[in-house]
Amino acid sequence: MNAQLDAASVAGELAHLESIPLSDRDLPGSTYELIARTARRHHDRTSLHLLPGGKGWDRPETWSYGELLRRIDQAANLYAALGLEPGGVVGLMLPNTGTTYSAFFGAQVIGVANPVNPMLATEHIVDIFRLTGARVLVAPAPEIDAAVWRRACAVAAALPDLRALISVGGAVDDAPPLWAGDFDELAAGQPRELTFDRRPGPADLAAYFHTGGTTGTPKVAPQTHANQVYVAWALAQHAMFAGTSVMLAGLPLFHVNAVHVTALAPFYSGGSAVSLGPLGYRDRAAMADFWRIVERYGITGFSAVPTVYAALPAVPDGVEISSLRGGIVGAAPLPGRVRTDFESATGVPMLEGYGLTEATCVSVLAPTTGNRPGAVGLRLPYQRIKAVRVDDEGMPRGDCAPGEDGVLAIRGPSVFPGYLRAGLTGPAPDPTGIVVDDWLITGDLGRVDPAGFVTLTGRARDVIIRGGHNIDPRLVEESLLGHPDILAAAVVPRPDAHAGEVPAAYVVLRPGAAAPVAELLTWAAAHAPEPAAAPKFIDLIGAIPLTAVGKVHKVPLVHDATRQVVALELHATRLRGDIAVSTHNSHTHARIELAGNASDELIGALTERLDAYSFSYAVDRT
CATH class of the missing domain: 3.40.50.12780 (ANL, N-terminal domain)
Structure with missing residues (x-):
């Protein structure tokens, strides 16, 4: 049948x-x-x-x-x-x-x-x-x-x-x-x-x-x-x-x-x-x-x-x-x-x-x-x-x-x-x-x-699912804003080969502040609403993206988090290329245009590593 x-x-x-x-x-x-x-x-x-x-x-x-x-x-x-x-x-x-x-x-x-x-x-x-x-x-x-x-x-x-x-x-x-x-x-x-x-x-x-x-x-x-x-x-x-x-x-x-x-x-x-x-x-x-x-x-x-x-x-x-x-x-x-x-x-x-x-x-x-x-x-x-x-x-x-x-x-x-x-x-x-x-x-x-x-085509609710555990990013953002040097924060899911997603934080420091990322990660772990919600990555940015009506716009940050993951996997397989990330129907998609003469063996190694993530991808040779 x-x-x-x-x-x-x-x-x-x-x-x-x-x-x-x-x-x-x-x-x-x-x-x-x-x-x-x-x-x-x-x-x-x-x-x-x-x-x-x-x-x-x-x-x-x-x-x-x-x-x-x-x-x-x-x-x-x-x-x-x-x-x-x-x-x-x-x-x-x-x-x-x-x-x-x-x-x-x-x-x-x-x-x-x-x-x-x-x-x-x-x-x-x-x-x-x-x-x-x-x-x-x-x-x-x-x-x-x-x-x-x-x-x-x-x-x-x-x-x-x-x-x-x-x-x-x-x-x-x-x-x-x-x-x-x-x-x-x-x-x-x-x-x-x-x-x-x-x-x-x-x-x-x-x-x-x-x-x-x-x-x-x-x-x-x-x-x-x-x-x-x-x-x-x-x-x-x-x-x-x-x-x-x-x-x-x-x-x-x-x-x-x-x-x-x-x-x-x-x-x-x-x-x-x-x-x-x-x-x-x-x-x-x-x-x-x-x-x-x-x-x-x-x-x-x-x-x-x-x-x-x-x-x-x-x-x-x-x-x-x-x-x-x-x-x-x-x-x-x-x-x-x-x-x-x-x-x-x-x-x-x-x-x-x-x-x-x-x-x-x-x-x-x-x-x-x-x-x-x-x-x-x-x-x-x-x-x-x-x-x-x-x-x-x-x-x-x-x-x-x-x-x-x-x-x-x-x-x-x-x-x-x-x-x-x-x-x-x-x-x-x-x-x-x-x-x-x-x-x-x-x-x-x-x-x-x-x-x-x-x-299912995506999640409208702003939830990070780490190993099946739901994490509300707003609670993580609230905890980060308790740091004296952090002016603004946005937390998004970053793809992870083991946990599916992990919290990644994008923060804006107060003028004149120069807190090291390692110090911020330690502080964030100590003040997270629960251990699983502690950000695994923190990136310092100049401003949180906003929509035309002034609302926080997290899609560019989600794309950046995915782009970083793909870049790490390219580096791990000794490949170089341009990465473009897009979203359609709440699904994240990465397109990688490889530079140089990439061998089939290295491309196979790359795809094997990328298969561990939940986002879709395509690999092209220039």
């Missing part, structure tokens, strides 16, 4: 699936009911393999569904015993452990789970928990992560309404007054079934996730139980998750992908998750044995950013990976060579996906067969995706025709209720400016064909 017919067949399957109303599908009313249903059906089946990290990957702690449900019940009972009221918020600053799963999903039984990246600046974490009204905070004990424990204690001291601080993974010396004890010890003393009558419903809030913001503190995106259950069900209909899938989990649970793609989706159908351990994909020792882990646990799939795929070791001789159905990739530009290398080494497809925290993680996923050429994938069932024209404020002003480029908008059961904002009676979701007539205005550029296949 050719690709076009195969794609038509996949689209037809989607239409058939949607012939039954979603309301008739008897979805669970909450994430708790989702897990409880599976535990009733498959009580003794494995839900989680919890790897300790490093070379101990063959010595897991294994939980059945019955044990997972019991631990969630005990966690919820613990929160209630500590005085958490129904609908109350539990803040989580945890690496991935078994306790993280029970603490997270237990919080969703009685109230709202609020996981944060513990590497955020302390003041940003405080701002998030003040907004959400966190009453209980769970963090790793000093034995697990001393730096995060110190940060958690500082956060707890800044939250006057916090009722308890709980540690995970060991004893605590000189504990602050709010410390209630070790999570596992406290939970083990609780009844094994829920002690309270309250059960969450579809409209209740399940989680608060932070996402990139335009001010000093990241925005908070609430998700309802209906949002989360729907996405778990929708993913479970995909061939990657069919039957008893075994998903490898290497992303932290403060990331929506870890919660939905490698936890709730396999839990929905009675599959299992294999947690790589506290460091996840950053665990070099475990990742060195990646394919042996796939063989040992019969991994059927995993989800990762392009940098993880690019760093995978070669598949060792004699290692059996036939269980693998494919790999899911998203959150960053995908170099073509990364896909080619993975698919040729494994014999399974790399499936691109697209989604936002505001749309509960996944809205588009490539089918295992039959994707349209150039498309990211097909919309999930019961979601609607279209491209719209927008005004200068980003508000929709009419639909685009099928296949016409515009700003993507999403409608359906995955769309969140709006960003959390403070109010007179407490925080509440507010859709103003982001959800218009039930359509989530994503800010991402793309087009949608009549069958629902989505092609």
Whole structure:
């Protein structure tokens, strides 16, 4: 079957699936009911393999569904015993452990789970928990992560309404007054079934996730139980998750992908998750044995950013990976060579996906067969995706025709209720400016064909994606402007062969200032909003480019950053040439006109190096 017919067949399957109303599908009313249903059906089946990290990957702690449900019940009972009221918020600053799963999903039984990246600046974490009204905070004990424990204690001291601080993974010396004890010890003393009558419903809030913001503190995106259950069900209909899938989990649970793609989706159908351990994909020792882990646990799939795929070791001789159905990739530009290398080494497809925290993680996923050429994938069932024209404020002003480029908008059961904002009676979701007539205005550029296949053409939002981690350049610019010698700053993505993009800063110094670039880089790293946001490069320029109406114009800076990368690769391959960089439909393209008699061997070396980047290019001989 050719690709076009195969794609038509996949689209037809989607239409058939949607012939039954979603309301008739008897979805669970909450994430708790989702897990409880599976535990009733498959009580003794494995839900989680919890790897300790490093070379101990063959010595897991294994939980059945019955044990997972019991631990969630005990966690919820613990929160209630500590005085958490129904609908109350539990803040989580945890690496991935078994306790993280029970603490997270237990919080969703009685109230709202609020996981944060513990590497955020302390003041940003405080701002998030003040907004959400966190009453209980769970963090790793000093034995697990001393730096995060110190940060958690500082956060707890800044939250006057916090009722308890709980540690995970060991004893605590000189504990602050709010410390209630070790999570596992406290939970083990609780009844094994829920002690309270309250059960969450579809409209209740399940989680608060932070996402990139335009001010000093990241925005908070609430998700309802209906949002989360729907996405778990929708993913479970995909061939990657069919039957008893075994998903490898290497992303932290403060990331929506870890919660939905490698936890709730396999839990929905009675599959299992294999947690790589506290460091996840950053665990070099475990990742060195990646394919042996796939063989040992019969991994059927995993989800990762392009940098993880690019760093995978070669598949060792004699290692059996036939269980693998494919790999899911998203959150960053995908170099073509990364896909080619993975698919040729494994014999399974790399499936691109697209989604936002505001749309509960996944809205588009490539089918295992039959994707349209150039498309990211097909919309999930019961979601609607279209491209719209927008005004200068980003508000929709009419639909685009099928296949016409515009700003993507999403409608359906995955769309969140709006960003959390403070109010007179407490925080509440507010859709103003982001959800218009039930359509989530994503800010991402793309087009949608009549069958629902989505092609991305760029990002309208000014976000740098470093190894799958979203960085708001405005926060970096604000931190740079705190330097006494910096008058103006603009931060743009610079292509990077490993991380996809890294922050590059263009700064204007105050008259008379002469700060060395090396000194500025050191200062910027110390004052960045988070480590990943520290600029990797700083260039001194005379003025920030402006548009005709006086707005900052970053396109020339993006071109310059790309031009510098190409120049370095030319130098590395001992070639000379002229470089022209352009942008079309938000895609950056470099044209290199080589000078002199360049050999085929050197040109091949150059193209091999350039293939590692996400921008397109063309090489011409003069």
